[in-house]
Amino acid sequence: METTTSISQKLDALYEYDREPVHEKSLHGIGKFFGIYAGEHIAGTEYVIGPLFVSHGVTASDFFLGLIVGNTLAVLCWAFVTAPIAVKTRLTLYWHLRKIAGPKLTVLYSIVNAVMFCFLAGSMISVSATAIGLPFDMKMPTLTDMLPNSVEWVIVVLLVGAAVTALAILGFERISRFSSIASPWMVLVFIAGAIAVLPKLDVQSVGDLWKVANEKIWTGVPFAGQTKFTFWHVMFFAWFCNLAMHIGMADMSLLRFAKKWYYGFASSTGMFLGHFVAWISSSVLCAAAAGSVAPGPIAYMGAGIAGAVSVVIAGWTTANPTLYRAGLAFQVVTPNWKRWKVTLVAGAVTTIAAIFPAIMMKLLDFVALYGLLLMPIGAVIVADYWFLPKLGLRQEYAAHRGIGLSWPTLIAWLGALAVAFATPYEIFFIALPGWFVAVLLYIVFSYIQQKYLAPEERRTL
Amino acid sequence: MKTVLGLAALISLLLTIVPSILVAMGLLSWQAHATLMTIGMIVWFVSASWYVQTSKS
Numbered sequence: 442m443e444t445t446t447s448i449s450q451k452l453d454a455l456y457e458y459d460r461e462p463v464h465e466k467s468l469h470g471i472g473k474f475f476g477i478y479a480g481e482h483i484a485g486t487e488y489v490i491g492p493l494f495v496s497h498g499v500t501a502s503d504f505f506l507g508l509i510v511g512n513t514l515a516v517l518c519w520a521f522v523t524a525p526i527a528v529k530t531r532l533t534l535y536w537h538l539r540k541i542a543g544p545k546l547t548v549l550y551s552i553v554n555a556v557m558f559c560f561l562a563g564s565m566i567s568v569s570a571t572a573i574g575l576p577f578d579m580k581m582p583t584l585t586d587m588l589p590n591s592v593e594w595v596i597v598v599l600l601v602g603a604a605v606t607a608l609a610i611l612g613f614e615r616i617s618r619f620s621s622i623a624s625p626w627m628v629l630v631f632i633a634g635a636i637a638v639l640p641k642l643d644v645q646s647v648g649d650l651w652k653v654a655n656e657k658i659w660t661g662v663p664f665a666g667q668t669k670f671t672f673w674h675v676m677f678f679a680w681f682c683n684l685a686m687h688i689g690m691a692d693m694s695l696l697r698f699a700k701k702w703y704y705g706f707a708s709s710t711g712m713f714l715g716h717f718v719a720w721i722s723s724s725v726l727c728a729a730a731a732g733s734v735a736p737g738p739i740a741y742m743g744a745g746i747a748g749a750v751s752v753v754i755a756g757w758t759t760a761n762p763t764l765y766r767a768g769l770a771f772q773v774v775t776p777n778w779k780r781w782k783v784t785l786v787a788g789a790v791t792t793i794a795a796i797f798p799a800i801m802m803k804l805l806d807f808v809a810l811y812g813l814l815l816m817p818i819g820a821v822i823v824a825d826y827w828f829l830p831k832l833g834l835r836q837e838y839a840a841h842r843g844i845g846l847s848w849p850t851l852i853a854w855l856g857a858l859a860v861a862f863a864t865p866y867e868i869f870f871i872a873l874p875g876w877f878v879a880v881l882l883y884i885v886f887s888y889i890q891q892k893y894l895a896p897e898e899r900r901t902l
Numbered sequence: 903m904k905t906v907l908g909l910a911a912l913i914s915l916l917l918t919i920v921p922s923i924l925v926a927m928g929l930l931s932w933q934a935h936a937t938l939m940t941i942g943m944i945v946w947f948v949s950a951s952w953y954v955q956t957s958k959s
Contacts, residue, residue: 626914626950
């Protein structure tokens, strides 16, 4: 009993300024953010995303151009949208949103957010499991597997999930330290694995690369049952695969530790190493493996034991910050719970999700949906911070008036999603118009709320 | 000590990337490349972790 209390006290001591602005002495230099972003975006899921693009029949030129444009746009969003508000408020997204949307709507948002984070971390655990299962000759999930295909798979996922949750409970500092150490090595493993399999693709010299890229890797021909992807699919996916983090403002929780707003550019390590070099490498590995998409086996084929270990570590280093964010989100819902307890719950949900291979095999669609659902709240935060003062309206109106649920925020959120889903385009493209709709709705209804429905407020504005 | 650890870390990264290039050039077997990468991995995690600890202290 005494031991239990002691562990509990130690875990409780891992307080990380979650509910108040970060103190100046806790701010980090830009090097830490380069490391965190590199570690977070050179992830196990990169081993899946490259092959999924290959399976959707992207051409080589569409793939490279789409990645360059999309990743650049993503970095600009982190630098010019997320970071400036994060360093001004120094609050997590959740506690800042509480002032804008009110506690009731924040609870709803936090539940949606935490569940989506758990599913995302779950896909990373699935990826790690494909590598852990290699020595046991575990049957690997295939592109069409939606349910667990063996008992071994379930056991391995449960073990990996337990380990990832334990690491996440240890806290942000330890996670980022491990991530920083692993990421330079992981980039090289991705590259080395792809280079080592080039002879299997009949690359004899550097001059063969572009020809092989077009004829054997990004052939332009989708696998059976897969839809055809173009430049626009690649560009929008690269831009919006972390939509919830940049435009959705979830990375306020991370960038609130930044000394300067321009630390948002540190996301470039994640985008151009993880979402460029790693996606290219995993595409090459997939082609060399005759279209196999299971991350563990393709990494082993390229880099042996180091490749398999890199899949495990890449999964862990990404699942941990994601689980950390999920813990933050759940903490709003359970304000009297300590961090370790909420992270444990998030870890349990994540591990259960990871048991289903669908979360890994339908990753492109899931990632797009996840960003889309959370994006309107980021739009509301931007509108509240930058546009309302210019219109003579009060920011953080819910906190000012003690409102439990900000109906302009709710209308903006649901309205943007309704308009987005009503458009006849694929899920990869509908977030962009949705953002403008959310901003417009929030401004219009905030104006009505503050100017017409609260006349006594007008006098004090 | 930091210099030694830094050098070890650098060598481990070279052990990770260089063998793959030799495989692509037909100068090294895949098995040898995989073994060297494993050694590089172990050396990297030991030396880089130690380097970070030394820097802090």
